[in-house]
Amino acid sequence: MKMNGEDLDSEPTIYIHEGSELLSQLRDQLVLLPELKDLNPSCDIETADVGEPGITTPDEEHKMRNILRYHRSIFLGDGNAAPAPARGVVCDLDVGDAKPVAQRSRSVAPHLSMKVYELIKKLLEKGLVEHSESPWASPIVIVLKKNGVDIRMCIDYRVVSMFIKLSNYPLPVIDVLLIGFESAMWFMSLDMASGFWAIRMTERAKLISAFVCPFGHFQWVRMPFGLKNAPLVYQAIINNCLWGFVRLPPEEEAEVGQDVLDFLQLECPGEGVTEEKVPALTDTMTVFQRNIPTPSHMGPVLGRSSYIDDIAHGAVSWDQLCEDLNMLLFRLRYRIIYVSLPKSEFGKRSIPYLPHEISAEGIRATPKIAKGVQDLPFPNTLKGVQSFLGSLNYYHKFIEDFPIVAAVLYELTDEQIRSKRDLSRAKESFEILKRKIVSTPLLRHPDRTKPFVIIPHANRWAACAVLGQEYDGVIHPVRFTGRVLNDAELRYHIAEKEVIAVLRVLQVSRTLIEGCPLVVYTRYSVLKWIIQSKTADGRCVPWGVILSHWNSDIRKVKKEKDGLAAIMGAGITPREHLDEVAESLVPAKGLVKAPPVISVEMLEDDFEGVVLSFDGAAKTSTRKGSCGCVLWKLPGWSVMEAQGFIMEDVTVNDAEYNGLLKGLQMAREKDITELVVVGDSRIVIQQVQGLINCHQPNLQRKLAECEYMKEHFTSLRLVHVKRDFNQAADYITSKTLVLDDSWTVQEEDERRHLE
Structure with missing residues (x-):
């Protein structure tokens, strides 16, 4: 069944407006085609960015340049080059049992048609796309750059992406990639050249990737930038290159240069390999599905991963950096993964990476981004x-x-x-x-x-x-x-x-x-x-x-x-x-005004001052109540004074308020001006703090008395605590209710009991 754009509520006409706005909205949903200035750029290895002027010696730079010259075949120059296909990897797209969706082509303004034509023509010439008869079709989107003249051509895969099953292969965490440089003095960064285009598409992936424009119906032969799962496919092959999990199948390993095989200590399969012994690499079979393990000696190259096509590495010495670079380039040649020479740096004191600036001193935000x-x-x-x-x-x-x-x-x-x-x-x-x-x-x-x-x-x-x-x-x-x-x-x-x-x-x-x-x-x-x-x-x-x-x-x-x-x-x-x-x-x-809920145990170890703890209780049947209050001297938690008071015709909250008022009066009589007050009555503490309203007339009178008493103190801090941390005042209150009379703690044994 074929469907058009109107059936899917997609835009059926041209989609042109200011580039930065459109790209910010659809960056993760469109396949953006890079500018194709030169698909076969020449590479002058002598232009490589090697060393630091005034710091590195000519001998050091010569040693590193010799390594680059030896591996010159793996480097590409400026521009978005079309590299040779990488070995042992393909891009496959799985849409399950979804029916193909064919959206109609969007119109393109006549003055932009030639630019679109030139781009499609270059893609065809270099074998990146081919004509298609696929039942799938996704439209192109033309995005004008800010100058109003130049364009960016994208493919709108939003509908297709809904059907493509997401790969579970993980991308590395960027913060993890930025650590591990604490002992490094010299750095290098390598940017893979047009990396995604090095990945071949399977036959069914070609059909699903098909797109339409005014010039026809085309499909990708190589993996395009921005296609769903494309970063994960590339991350998998780069990780395998850097860490060495599985090797190429024999029929592809036979195409590897002898010097590469010798360096990696791999025996060339030679002509003794037969089709019966080794199955051919099919479009749907990658090195991971063949699962031929590498020899034990072929372990990690750098001991760190890349972020898709960006590799950063640091070494303690120049010689170590040269050795690591040589090993890395042999691995890249084994897989045919190309490096962009103009975008790479070798033997630097600092390098840009993701986008940060890494040096021996530490990490900074990239100045360009910050500006x-x-x-x-x-x-x-x-x-x-x-x-x-x-x-x-x-x-x-x-x-x-x-x-x-x-x-x-x-x-x-x-x-x-x-x-x-x-x-x-x-x-x-x-x-x-x-x-x-x-x-x-x-x-x-x-x-x-x-x-x-x-x-x-x-x-x-x-x-x-x-x-x-x-x-x-x-x-x-x-x-x-x-x-x-x-x-x-x-x-x-x-x-x-x-x-x-x-x-x-x-x-x-x-x-x-x-x-x-x-x-x-x-x-x-x-x-x-x-x-x-x-x-x-x-x-x-x-x-x-x-x-x-x-x-x-x-x-x-x-x-x-x-x-x-x-x-x-x-x-x-x-x-x-x-x-x-x-x-x-x-x-x-x-x-929001937050109540300072904190327990007495949380008072600072070296706190010096006076703490008042109070409590109150009442019998519902008789409305007889009591309250207790203790003045403590800190540090040491020694009892300065402790009293219990009996009351008639009170509620529990009345008794609690009386405990607070009696305690404040005790402190005032001792000329104490700075006081920390603790109690286990949330209602009393938070009403006095102004955190909750007081509606009962009997409590409003008590609250007014407290406000008056507060004026006599230069510092009064009220703290609500759990009952477990208010046991001394609770003991005084309970004993007062049992004695049915007010009393003052005078005996030394009683004081020690409280302390």
């Missing part, structure tokens, strides 16, 4: 904001407080942007992020022989952290990470948010830091308490389980001047400066 971001205006649509944030996600590990600054942009709606309503914070966030990406710090290469340092930081709406390492007494960043807090986490105490920041580092960098000692600098004692406490419950339990697996040294810093600021490198911002920047960028979720 492109700098000139961007504030987007006019939500899609534009999302595109900007998406581009920064690639570099978020370079931006120290990315979740703090970007949170306000993530909250924008399309209606807000189009109406231009209250965008001041969003625009400020946008400009700050642009400045940060232009001035990204150097990230050091992670060294697993040294301890890693974690410096967490959190505010009302985000938790972020620095993962670093110490060099010459100074902490340098390895990467930054963080995230915006969810609605439940917004109400956590700031100390607990710092725990979230640490857990984020452990999650994101687990494979990098696992097995290495960690040093964590934190402003609170919560982290150490969670690991060591035997009474932790709730969310602290899973946190403690995760943290207990790590070899961590928790170091508490009260203020930056305590020493942390002095050992932080230039790439790490002091914590108080991060807070200053954040004050003008508060997102909507940052306006």
Whole structure:
């Protein structure tokens, strides 16, 4: 059954508008045809970019150039060349039992027809496409470049891609490819030449890839750029080349040069191989399906993978780099995988890669990419904001407080942007992020022989952290990470948010830091308490389980001047400066007033001051109640004064309020002006804090008394704790109710019992 574009709600006519907008929308859905200036470029090996002027010696450069000359057959020059087909690999497309779909050709403006013709003609001449009678047909899309004259021709495979089964072959994680350079002094980068065109198409893949244009019906003979599964097919063959899993079938290995076979220590099959012994390589049979293992001596070449057609490598010495390059080029010749000479660099102090700049010192964001971001205006649509944030996600590990600054942009709606309503914070966030990406710090290469340092930081709406390492007494960043807090986490105490920041580092960098000692600098004692406490419950339990697996040294810093600021490198911002920047960028979720839920055990180990604990109880049947309050002197938790009071005609909440008021009066009589108050009554604590409303008249009067009492203190911090951590005040309250009389703790044994 054939279907046209109207049946599939596809665009039936010409699709021409400004190029950057169309490409940004359909980048992952169109096959983009590169410009074909020269499909057979000559290659002058003497133009290879080798060495560093003023650093490398003529002898060193001569040694590397000799290697390139020896393997000159594997290099191609400038332009999008059509390489010879790679050995042992084909591109196959599986659509299951899907019926063929034939979409009609889209019209092309007369003044653009000749450009389309020239492109199709070149593809035919070089055997990249051929005429087709396939039941499949996908239309072309013409994209005008910004100059309004030149074009980009694409094939709209969106419909076909819905039927093609996705390969499960994995692409490498880019962050993983950027590590492993800590001991390298010299670098090289190789870009495979028109790599996808080196892969032959199976017969059924040719039919499925067919496309139509005003000049006819064509199908691909070689794998096109952008086709679904194409990157995965190419990644598979490059990985096999670099790691050496399976070898070529004998009939193809017989075509390999003798010098290559000798270097790889492979015996040439020769004429003794017969068709009966070795099945022929069919269109649907790759080296992986033949599964002939390589000899044990033919192991990894570089000890690292590529990212599709980009290979980067570093070595400790020039001689080692030359040796690695020679081995790599022999492997590439064995598979016939060509290298673009103009796009490759050899023997450099730094190289561009994915797109980062790698050197012996560390990793930077590519300056060219950063400059492109700098000139961007504030987007006019939500899609534009999302595109900007998406581009920064690639570099978020370079931006120290990315979740703090970007949170306000993530909250924008399309209606807000189009109406231009209250965008001041969003625009400020946008400009700050642009400045940060232009001035990204150097990230050091992670060294697993040294301890890693974690410096967490959190505010009302985000938790972020620095993962670093110490060099010459100074902490340098390895990467930054963080995230915006969810609605439940917004109400956590700031100390607990710092725990979230640490857990984020452990999650994101687990494979990098696992097995290495960690040093964590934190402003609170919560982290150490969670690991060591035997009474932790709730969310602290899973946190403690995760943290207990790590070899961590928790170091508490009260203020930056305590020493942390002095050992932080230039790439790490002091914590108080991060807070200053954040004050003008508060997102909507940052306006939520969070209750400081924290237990007494989480008070700092070196806390000095006075703590008031209070409690209240009442009998429902008699409405008789009691309250108890204890003043503690810290450190040491010694009892300054403890009293119990009996009351008539009260509820439990009345009794709790009375306990707080009696305790405040005790502190006032002792001329205490700075006080930490703890209690297990959520209602009383949060009403006094202003977090919940008070509607009952009897409690409103008590609340007014508390507000009056608060004026007598210069600092009054109220903390809600679990009942388990308020046992002393609970004991006083219970005993008072049993005695049915007010009393004061005076006996030494009673004091020791409380302590």
